[in-house]
Amino acid sequence: MEYKRGDRVEVIDSEEGFEGSYYGAVIVTKLNGDEYIVTYxxxxxxxxxxxxxxxxxxDNLRPKPPPPEGDQPTRYRLYQSVDxxxxxxxxxxxxxxKIGSVYNVFFDSTQEELPYGVEALRxxxxxVDGTWVTPAVKKLEIKS
Incomplete structure (x- = not known):
């Protein structure tokens, strides 16, 4: 995908300890080849x-994901993948x-479970190939 100045993107971090994380940024300019300058x-x-x-x-860029459809507040399901x-x-x-308005989230990368309010979730x-895909809900596998 080709990006232009001002496009809102997310940068995928693959450094050790940051795998599976995304950081919001804006495209500043395209360089020669397949590189861009971004400001986070x-x-x-x-x-x-x-x-x-x-x-x-x-290869480490993707467009900013679209917001959820509709005006209803997002309701999360057990085992649903979230950011x-x-x-x-x-x-x-x-x-x-979920306890009250707090969701417990499990991170496969660190094997940690942490609580978050709905404002921190999406x-x-x-x-995938120029299309946004929502993964199917699958059971949790906790490594021992």
């Missing part, structure tokens, strides 16, 4: 003087329970 929405420069700007390969806004980015997990979608 929530990540800052090391000196905290402003938003982080870096070169990203096109959780945590540590300045979106992390993939699964709903494993339905997980994958960008």
């Amino acid at each position: 929405d929530t990540l800052l420069k090391e000196d905290l003087s402003g938003p982080l700007r870096e070169v990203v390969e096109a 959780v806004f945590h540590n300045d980015g979106w992390w993939v997990g699964r709903i494993i329970g 339905i997980h979608q994958d960008w």
